[in-house]
Amino acid sequence: DMEHNMKMLENLQDDFDFNYKTLKSQGELSQDLNGNSQAAAARQKMAQLGQMLAALDQMRRRIVTEMGGLLMAMDYVQKNLTDEELADWKRRQQIACIGGPPNICLDRLETWITSLAESQLQIRQQIKKLEELQQKVSYKGDPIIQHRPALEEKIVDLFKNLMKSAFVVERQPCMPMHPDRPLVIKTGVQFTNKVRLLVKFPGLNYQLKIKVCIDKESRDVAAIRGSRKFNILDTNTKVMNMEESNNGSLH
Template identity: 35%
Template sequence: LEDLQDAFDFAYKVHYLPGEDSTNDPHRAQQVQVLQGKLQMLDRQRREVLAQMQQLLGRSETLRDFLQQELEAWQERQRRSCMGAPADTRLRPLEAWFTELGQGLFQLLQLLQLLQDLRQKLTYERDPLKAETPLLERRLRELLSYLLKSAFVVEQQPCMPNASKRPLVLRTGTKFSARARLLVRLHDRSHRMEAKIHIDRLGTPSPFLPQNELAPLKGPLSWGIPAQPRWVSGRIGLAADALFHPAGTPPRSKAFSLLPSPSPLVPLLQKEQQFFSKPPPAPWPLLAEVLSWQFQSVAERGLDRDHLLMLGKKLFG
């Protein structure tokens, strides 16, 4: 495409010199016809390149939807793993797919920038680059932003230092750790990234506990119904502020801002307190499966059918 544009630009400047009167040139009609043919070929090539980009963006959106389904399946396996289930929670396969898609989208962004540069050098009436490149750029940036936000995950759920404690089983006044991960690995150093990850606490304190008692409160959280309820409500999340600078673009005007909704770590909301104080009855098959998971996570051996039958009789008669 660039070669075709250079050839047309050279021929146009040769045959249409400023201030030169070529009305009496017998070859003028032939030269105009040749230039018209070059322009038509250039226009056809531009439309073909734009059509290919449209097709690639469509495939990228299909792959993005597939990766979103795989990510949701991984999150479900992670939730089961937090309860002791033997689940595969590796992120390397997802990271490979997210990285390949992200790199491909960044390459498309660079190509789109080159097309915009070509349009600035040469444009004409009904130029497809003038009408379609802004729409393609907006669509591409939306796809990139969605991908980067989806790629920010909580790899390790909050866990206290005590190895015997499961993830998400936390005590107030006790330190815990969590690990976040961005599944898009930018190997190209020309793509600069500035990131800052912080813990954000959302929501308002529960009216059951005065504000001045929130900080010094210690001891395990209890979801029973004590004489004086001392529940702590809120929502703790990981948030990331990041700027992505694609190669060959100004650091400010083309930076991507990654501001995802904070991934929930410890959801203890006011509206959920009723659920914990009066939990709905769990069917025995589901409870038995969870008990087997927890035994297996501690003793490296699950409960067989006879064990579960004995527990069921002990618990429910």
């Protein structure tokens, strides 16, 4: 619906812009002519132009209002996914680490979060389109000038928070010989974990890198500082790769 409305807005603006420039050009060409018939025709065209501008303004106000409502709906859905669904999965993962039932897979959550991320990218492109339209045609009281910055700020904030929440530890640290005991880490033994981005971009044409770091100043171990030491094998910068066995998710 928003795509359709944006196309209608663009067509309205193109018609107004064409008629405005045409009338302006005709006025400049006939500025020395003072015939009554020409004056009457000019007034009629000006009235028509005013009606077109009113329709354009009404459509712009409708779209920015609908975009605001759409962002509110996205915010509601996002909070449900991150604060409830994803939080519930993390809780089940914790229980599985201490002997509870095996944790469920993340494919369904990935589908939901990916769909939301795609929608957010789409609405951001539409907000950028509003900026392009406003740069071509603007007027006093333009609703795009008034509301677009807030819409842009909101969608960027939503997308950043979604991407942060979508980066999860799918498999907690565990030893290769005891994959079913992720909480047991022996001294001098290598262990691995697995992270996953729950946003799947089919057209991803660049590498996503993560930087691995160890919080040596954790408050939880401040009283026993020096009692632990971890070494990161190879480099602390890792590239997330597509896993075809997992439908192309980034790990």
